[in-house]
Amino acid sequence: MQFGLDVAQHWLDWPEILRRVRYAEDSGFRGAWVFDHFKPNYPDPTTGSWNGPCLEGWTLLAALAASTERIRLGVLVTGVTYRLPSILATQAVTVDHVSNGRLEFGIGAAWFEAENRQLGVPFPPRKERFERLEEAVQAIKLLMTKDGATFGGRYYRLEDATYLPRPIQQPHPPIWIGASGEAVAIPIAARNADVWHGFGSVEALRRKAGLLDLHAERAGRDPAAILRATDLSISERWPEVRDRAEALHAAGFSYLIVSWPTEGWDRLSEFVESVMPDLPA
Numbered sequence: 001m002q003f004g005l006d007v008a009q010h011w012l013d014w015p016e017i018l019r020r021v022r023y024a025e026d027s028g029f030r031g032a033w034v035f036d037h038f039k040p041n042y043p044d045p046t047t048g049s050w051n052g053p054c055l056e057g058w059t060l061l062a063a064l065a066a067s068t069e070r071i072r073l074g075v076l077v078t079g080v081t082y083r084l085p086s087i088l089a090t091q092a093v094t095v096d097h098v099s100n101g102r103l104e105f106g107i108g109a110a111w112f113e114a115e116n117r118q119l120g121v122p123f124p125p126r127k128e129r130f131e132r133l134e135e136a137v138q139a140i141k142l143l144m145t146k147d148g149a150t151f152g153g154r155y156y157r158l159e160d161a162t163y164l165p166r167p168i169q170q171p172h173p174p175i176w177i178g179a180s181g182e183a184v185a186i187p188i189a190a191r192n193a194d195v196w197h198g199f200g201s202v203e204a205l206r207r208k209a210g211l212l213d214l215h216a217e218r219a220g221r222d223p224a225a226i227l228r229a230t231d232l233s234i235s236e237r238w239p240e241v242r243d244r245a246e247a248l249h250a251a252g253f254s255y256l257i258v259s260w261p262t263e264g265w266d267r268l269s270e271f272v273e274s275v276m277p278d279l280p281a
Contacts, residue, residue, distance in 0.1 A: 004072075005032050010053070017064075033074050034060050035077075036057040037054060080136050085140050090143075096173050097167075106178065107140075108133065131155065138151065139156050144172040148161070187215040189226075191216075196212055232244065235259075235263060235267070
């Protein structure tokens with residue numbers, strides 16, 4: 001089992017973000033993750049204010065890539081509404097090179113409507129956002145792998161487009177798709193993802209994983225080729241944390257992203273020193 005650390009960059013300055021990522025690197029985490037938002041996702045617990053620092057995700061990844069050596073880095077996940085897929089692809093390739101092939105490419109349909117409205121970014125209806133997500137992944141893969149790429153979708157287009165250099169990771173960095181909805185989102189992940197990131201109880205995730213397998217087979221893909229990932233809270237009692245991690249491992253989830261604990265550094269250090277070493281390898 002592999003572990004990532006959710007750095008949770010809102011309300012943080014650059015020195016603290018870097019401190020968290022370097023700690024993760026030194027402590028044996030496989031990856032460190034930021035998110036793709038431009039404002040905090042929750043208010044300051046002491047003041048109730050929603051206004052606070054939140055450094056932009058992809059610029060932050062490039063800075064972290066240049067400031068670390070081994071840990072893999074990703075945005076969990078990039079909102080498809082925020083950038084044209086062609087531009088996002090060039091950002092991703094750049095981070096892949098700066099990191100010497102340590103990028104995990106996370107993407108999803110976006111959900112934070114208020115943020116979009118405040119920044120003047122269009123926020124289409126849910127159905128369209130998921131249609132855009134699938135088109136975006138297809139266009140990104142083309143631009144990362146082909147010269148003279150042409151793509152004619154409903155929402156996005158490429159016309160004889162070539163972008164160089166190619167990614168260090170071939171054919172492209174692993175594409176993570178965050179997907180929870182069973183009717184639309186999980187089938188998109190089954191058709192397109194290298195890694196599926198899901199949410200929910202162990203029972204719900206087991207059911208969703210079965211649907212992922214079914215839709216992958218329908219798309220002519222080997223379900224076993226899609227790595228399964230989800231989150232792990234470490235704010236519960238340690239026996240409960242161990243039980244959930246072991247149950248997820250038994251359900252086929254081989255990558256757990258540890259949420260930054262509300263209890264802070266001491267809680268994370270205790271997990272690293274006393275719990276993580278005993279969890280399934």
